Structure formats: structure tokens, C-alpha cells
Amino acid sequence: MRSLILFISLVLAGLVLIAGCTGTTSDVQETPAPTDVSTQAAVTPVQTETPVKATVSIDSAVTLGKMHGVMMEAIEESLAYPVLNEPEEKSDFEAKVKEFDLLAVMFEKEAELDKAENAEIKKSFDAITLMKGKLVEDANSFFAGYEKEGVVSGEEVAVLEESIDSFTSAFGPFTKSYFAMVSEEDLNDNEHARAAFDLLLMHHDLMEGIEEAFGYVLLNESVEKEEFAASMQSFDEAGNAFVNDGYLDNSENKVRLAAYTEMMDAKEKMVNSAYVMFADFEDTASVSKNTAEAFEKEVDATTTAYEKLLKEVLKDL
Numbered sequence: 001m002r003s004l005i006l007f008i009s010l011v012l013a014g015l016v017l018i019a020g021c022t023g024t025t026s027d028v029q030e031t032p033a034p035t036d037v038s039t040q041a042a043v044t045p046v047q048t049e050t051p052v053k054a055t056v057s058i059d060s061a062v063t064l065g066k067m068h069g070v071m072m073e074a075i076e077e078s079l080a081y082p083v084l085n086e087p088e089e090k091s092d093f094e095a096k097v098k099e100f101d102l103l104a105v106m107f108e109k110e111a112e113l114d115k116a117e118n119a120e121i122k123k124s125f126d127a128i129t130l131m132k133g134k135l136v137e138d139a140n141s142f143f144a145g146y147e148k149e150g151v152v153s154g155e156e157v158a159v160l161e162e163s164i165d166s167f168t169s170a171f172g173p174f175t176k177s178y179f180a181m182v183s184e185e186d187l188n189d190n191e192h193a194r195a196a197f198d199l200l201l202m203h204h205d206l207m208e209g210i211e212e213a214f215g216y217v218l219l220n221e222s223v224e225k226e227e228f229a230a231s232m233q234s235f236d237e238a239g240n241a242f243v244n245d246g247y248l249d250n251s252e253n254k255v256r257l258a259a260y261t262e263m264m265d266a267k268e269k270m271v272n273s274a275y276v277m278f279a280d281f282e283d284t285a286s287v288s289k290n291t292a293e294a295f296e297k298e299v300d301a302t303t304t305a306y307e308k309l310l311k312e313v314l315k316d317l
Contacts, residue, residue, distance in 0.1 A: 055117075056181040058193045060110035062314065065200030067103040068175045070096050071132060072207030073303065075164055078139045079214035080299075082146045083292050090143055097136055104129060121178070128171050135163040157218050164211065172204055192316045195247045198238065199310050205235040206267070206306065210299055213274045217281045217292075225278060232271055239264055256312045263305035270298035 074096030081089035108114075113122040142160045145153045179197045187194045209231030216224035239260075242248075248257040273295045280291040 056178060056183075057110060058182060058186055058190065058317065060107060061179050061182050062193075062196055062200070062317065063103055063107045063110055064175055064178055065197065065203075067100055067107060068171055069200060069203040069207065070100045070103060071171070072168070072204060072211070074100065075135070075168075076207055076210045076214065076299070078142070078160070079211060079218060080296060081143065082152045083214055083217060083287060084289070084296055093139065100132065124174055128167070128174060131163070131167040131170055135160075135167045138163040152218055154219070157215075161215060161219065168204075168208060175204070176201060190317065191247060192313055194245075195242070196310065196313045196317065198242050198245075199306075199313060202235055202238045202242070203306060203310075205231045205238060206302070209235065210270075213277070213295070216278065217287050220281075220285075228274065232267075235267065256309060259305065259309035259312050263302065263309050266298065266302040266305045270295070270302045273298040 074093050077089045077093035077096060080086075081093065108122075108125075111121065111125075112118055113125065138156075138160045142153075142156045145156045179201070182193070182197075187197075209228050212224045212228040212231060215221075216228065242260070247253060248260060273291075277287055277291045277295045281287050
């Protein structure tokens with residue numbers, strides 16, 4: 001009898017357990033049955049290719065720096081032409097533009113802009129060359145108006161200045177960024193390359209300042225005079241940094257030190273001559289041929305001294 005009662009109790013307990021397993025209460029949620037991972041198909045992770053970093057050679061960077069300088073010189077010639085009334089300035093502008101174009105072809109080859117990893121560099125460079133084309137077009141319109149009327153049109157000067165500003169504000173940062181992409185290892189192995197890059201960037205400040213000086217007497221806008229002073233200050237600061245990095249202290253760089261000193265002395269004479277031209281313009285509302293020619297003479301002396309120093313630095317690259 002006791003065995004029968006025990007059996008019935010076990011059966012009832014089993015029924016209760018079965019009921020508990022098949023029913024759910026409002027505050028108990030069903031838990032999904034675990035999946036047997038052995039029956040799942042293996043998930044293959046997505047493979048992503050690491051983008052190849054663009055490599056920048058010293059040669060391509062130097063070529064780009066030369067392009068930058070050549071076009072800045074062309075800009076200076078374009079503004080000097082009507083101030084000096086010298087056809088030679090227009091011819092020099094045209095020659096500089098052709099030199100830029102030749103260097104551009106060389107740069108594209110050295111920089112390997114046809115490679116996929118250099119696509120972004122090529123895109124930026126193509127945009128800059130388009131700006132250069134617009135600048136040349138506006139300069140030629142400026143020349144034509146001056147030659148037809150015998151005077152400078154304020155509207156045409158403004159159009160040219162806008163093209164110049166667009167071009168220089170794009171090309172300057174592009175050049176600086178490109179220089180920064182040269183590996184530190186390459187630069188540490190070649191101190192002349194680092195010095196060349198510093199000089200090429202200084203050239204931008206120098207030529208931009210000269211452009212602002214001519215822009216002031218053409219546009220009669222005080223901001224041009226202020227920007228001339230700012231560019232000359234930037235040039236001086238870069239020059240001081242160039243000296244302080246110790247490159248010119250090396251005994252084998254005595255010739256370069258002399259060329260540097262010659263350049264800075266010429267720059268000081270040029271700045272003084274610029275302010276004489278400004279004073280002449282402010283007193284008479286025009287620029288005399290004498291003061292304009294005196295300034296241009298000092299500009300030529302400064303750029304010649306700069307090119308002499310750069311040639312000395314590049315000689316051992």
C-alpha cells in the first residue's frame with residue numbers, strides 16, 4: 001500500500017513538472033534553445049585592403065618647389081609690366097609660364113601621378129593647373145586692356161588679383177603638404193634636401209611680397225601694403241630659422257653662407273626701395289619711372305641672389 005502511494009505521488013509530481021515546462025507565466029519569458037554551433041556555417045570575415053600610402057621622392061618635391069617659384073615670378077612680371085611700361089616684363093611672364101608647363105610635365109612623371117595611390121595628389125594638382133590656366137587668361141586680358149587704353153583698368157586688375165589669390169592660396173598649401181610627405185628618413189640622409197625645401201618655401205614669401213608691392217600701387221588698397229610687410233616678416237623669420245638649424249655652420253657650406261648673406265642684404269635694399277616707391281605713389285597718386293625702375297632693379301638683385309643660393313644647395317642633392 002505504501003508502495004502504491006509512493007508511486008502515485010511520483011506520477012503527480014511528474015505531471016506538475018511537465019505542466020511547468022509547457023506553460024509560461026506573464027512575467028517569465030521564453031529563452032530560445034541554444035544553437036548547436038557545430039551545425040552553423042563558418043562566417044568568413046570581410047577582408048579589407050590596406051590602402052597603399054603615397055610615396056614622395058625628393059626629386060619630385062624639388063621640381064614642384066621650382067614650379068611654385070617660377071609661377072610666383074611670372075605673377076610678379078605680370079603686375080610689373082604696366083607699372084614699368086616695359087614689354088620685357090610681359091615677355092618674361094610668358095617665358096615663365098612656358099617654364100612652368102615644362103616643369104609640370106616633369107613633376108607628373110617624377111611623382112608618378114598615374115598610380116592609384118597618388119590619385120588624390122593628382123586630383124589636387126589638376127585643380128591647381130586649371131587655376132593657373134585661368135590666371136594666364138586673366139593676365140592676357142589685363143595686358144590687352146592696358147595696351148589698348150594706355151592705362152590700367154581697376155576692374156581688370158581686380159579680376160587678375162582674384163585669380164592670383166585663388167592660385168597662390170591653393171598652390172602654397174599644396175606644396176607645403178607635398179614636402180611634408182617626404183619621409184624623415186630620406187631627409188635625414190640628405191641635409192641638402194631639407195635646406196632646399198626651406199629655401200623653396202621662403203621663395204613663396206619673397207615673391208608674394210613683391211607681388212603685393214606692385215598690387216598696392218595698381219589697386220591703391222592699403223591691405224596690399226600691409227600684406228607686403230607681412231610677407232617680408234615671414235621671409236625674415238624663415239631666414240632666421242634657416243640659419244638656426246645649423247646647416248650653414250658646416251665648414252663645407254661656407255660658399256652657401258656667403259650666398260645667404262648676399263641674399264638677405266639684397267632683400268633689405270629691396271624693402272627700402274619698395275617703401276620709397278610707396279611714398280612716391282602716396283604723394284603723387286602715381287609712380288614715377290625712376291622709383292619703379294629702382295624697385296625692380298632691387299627685385300632682380302634679390303631674386304638673382306636667391307637663385308644663386310638655391311643652386312648651391314641643389315648642387316649636392
